[in-house]
Amino acid sequence: MKCPRCQRPVDQEADSCYSCGYSAFDAMKQYGDNYVRMSRVHDAAHCLRVKDRERLNEVVDQLELRFPQILFCVYLGALPDSISISELGFWLLNHSQVKGAEYARPNDNAVLLVLDVNSKQAGLSLGYFTEMLISEEDAYRCLMAARPGLINQEYGSAIATVFGKVGRILGKKARKLRGLSPDELKDQFSSPGIQIMEGSAA
Amino acid sequence: MKLFRYLVIFSLLPGLAVAAPKVDLPEWKSGADSDNYYLGGGLWPKGLIADNPENPIAKPDSLLAEGVESTQKTRGPKDAVITEKGIAATSVSNPDAGEGAASKEPVFYGPEQSGNLISPDAIEDTTYVPPQQLQAEAAAAQNGQLSTSNQLQIPGTPEPLPEESIVHQLPPIEGELANEFFAHAPVDFLVDPQRLLTEQKSNDLRRFLEFHADEAEFHIYAFVLGESQKVPSNINLEELHNEWFGENPTVLIVYHQEKPQTTKFVYNEGIQKLLPKSVFDRIAQNVLREGGSTEDGSDQIEKMSLELSIQLYWLARLAERQLELKEKEAAMAAAKGEAAKNEDAPAVESAAVVEALRENDKSSPVVIIESSQGEKRVPFRIVLTILAGTVALMLLVTIGWLALWWWRRDSINGKPMLFPDCEVAHRLGGTYSGGGFVGMSFEVGDN
Known part of the structure; x- marks a missing residue:
């Protein structure tokens, strides 16, 4: 885990970053303490065409059918230089409510793709649950797969590529976890802050 | 010092030339002696010169008449046959002109003709016509009459000269010549007893026909006839072919020199029955076209033989296939005929037919499909192809389905x-x- 501001490693249960002291409180001060509603494909930069939006909605629908626990959403913005997409992602996951997301899909099961068309930055913000399923390497691989499309400003196809890759990674992870016994599951999630719920689906 | 020596030598050179020994030149004292030498005092006596006109051995007598009066006076005793009168008469040799002719027969050189001597008396002006005669002839011409007394030539189209026949007419093929052609079966592939082809062409063609006979199934026997010569009416080429070659695949080609369009081809009777006439017509057409591409007789027969050789290769292939087909048809007919006899036992009959067909056609195995409508013979190769195709298709579908499943898994x-x-x-x-x-x-x- 890394600090959204200084990108230094952060302990599992730290209240604030040991290096820069960043916490959710700082994010609230910067972006507000209110809750916001956003759609699954939130195009604040208005850079997606109607067809791209429709196609992305279909992709997200398919992903939600395949992974009923996971929330997939994307935010495209034209952000000022003062806003970092990692901090924005952190704040959005903690202060947004995604339209259409059911109770079964809380924000800690979210995979949020944040795109800043001004600074040409893209990032995957993960909730507590999804960061257990998707490693940093896998997430980086998903983003790199979409890089050519992003460079060519084909945002619709690039986002679909990222979600397609994430879906494959999650599928592999699900197959891997399905064959494990409860003890092996405990070993798999052996971090001190993780606790496997009794009677959960595997 | 050396320079001085050279100077002395050069200064002495003219003196040396003067002091050189004198050439021993002949000399004569009187003018008569000078005539005995050429060039008025040459080095060689006239008697020794081969073409000396005064040498009786070297020169014919007729030329002795030539000369100039001044020289005749001074000639020696050998020139006594020449008389003053004969020489004075004319510069042309004339036996009638001198007395010497009586004593010795003169020899004349030049083209021989009757009355080869032109007498001076014979030379007269024949062009002169008296004016009275001219008037009379003019009047006669106006009346449409032509005078025949004189040699008046009427202008008009000259009479065409008789054309000399440069083509040597070959004798008709009969008697001994006919025997050379048709008496016995040809030993050589090229039959040209009249040697109408050049030796080189003849050898080339013969070698080619021998080579063809070694390599090909059909042999070619080429008969070369003259342009105007005809095969005798009592000779039937088909019968001769049958008599000479029997069933051996052979083609007899009778070629008329420089008339390729009249060439005849004689094939075996069996082959002619086996294949349709259009095949032979096409072969003849191709061969004649090749022959007609050149005008030279030797080249024509050579080109025609080459083309015929190529055509015969395909003819042999065609005949072979046709024979196989006929054999198959015959086997089928035989099997069916046998099956028709045994109508009482249909089950056995069916098996018998199948067995018979399989036995008769082992070269290309077939699958017999029996149905209520009858039997269908499907070549085994086709059945095998269909089976292999089906299996391959099924395999492809399976692999595709597996790949799809693997891809859709994730x-x-x-x-x-x-x-x-x-x-x-x-x-x-x-x-x-x-x-x-x-x-x-x-x-x-x-x-």
Whole structure:
């Protein structure tokens, strides 16, 4: 885990970053303490065409059918230089409510793709649950797969590529976890802050 | 010193030339002696010169008449046959002109003709016509009469000269010549007893026909006839072919020199029955076209033989295939005929037919499909191809399905997948996220 501001490693249960002291409180001060509603494909930069939006909605629908626990959403913005997409992602996951997301899909099961068309930055913000399923390497691989499309400003196809890759990674992870016994599951999630719920689906 | 020596030698050279020994030249004292030498005092006596006109051995007598009067006076005793009168008469040799002719027969040189001597008396002006005669002839011409007394020539178209026949007419083929052609079966592939072809062409063609006979199934026997010669009416080429070659595949080609369009081809009777006439017509057409491409007789027969050789190769292939087909048809007919006899036992009959067909056609195995409508013979090769195609198709479908399944296994629209629930301790004060983030720049220059 890394600090959204200084990108230094952060302990599992730290209240604030040991290096820069960043916490959710700082994010609230910067972006507000209110809750916001956003759609699954939130195009604040208005850079997606109607067809791209429709196609992305279909992709997200398919992903939600395949992974009923996971929330997939994307935010495209034209952000000022003062806003970092990692901090924005952190704040959005903690202060947004995604339209259409059911109770079964809380924000800690979210995979949020944040795109800043001004600074040409893209990032995957993960909730507590999804960061257990998707490693940093896998997430980086998903983003790199979409890089050519992003460079060519084909945002619709690039986002679909990222979600397609994430879906494959999650599928592999699900197959891997399905064959494990409860003890092996405990070993798999052996971090001190993780606790496997009794009677959960595997 | 050396220079001085050279100067002395050069100064002495003219003196040396004067002091050289004198050439012993002949000398004569009187003018008569000078005539005995050429060039008025040459080196060689006239008697020794071969073409000396005064040498009786070297020169014919007729030329002795030539000369100049002044020289005749001074000639020696050998020139006594020449008389003053004969020489004075004319400069042309004339036996009648001198007395010497009586004593010795003169020899004349030049083209021989009757009355080869032109007498001076015979030379007279024949062009002169008296004016009275001219008037009379003019009057006669006006009346439409022509005078025949004189040699008046009427202008008009000259009579055409008789054309000399340069083509040597060959004798008709009969008697001994006919025997050379048709008496016995030809030993050589080229039959040209009249030697109408050049030796070189003849040898070339013979070698080619021998080579063809070694390599090909059909042999070619080429008969070369003259342009105007005809095969005798009592000779039937088909019968001769049958008599000479029997069933051996042979083609007899009777070629008329420089008239390729009249060439005749004689094939075996069996081959002619086996294949349709159009095949032979096409071969003849191709061969004649090749022959007609040149005008030289030797080249024509050579080109025709070459083309015939090529055509015969395909003819042999065609005949072979036709024979196989006929054999198959015959076997089928035989099997069916046998089956028709045994109508009482249909089950056995069917098996017998199948067996018979299989036995008769082992070269190309077939699959017999029996149905209520009858039997269908499908070549085994086709059945095998269909089976192999079906198996390959099934294999492809299976592989494709497996690949699709493998690909869809990880695709997003597979069946739902669930993860075990787990609770993660919160950090950085976040309710749902602790700042888990992976970022990337898609600026062109950045990585």
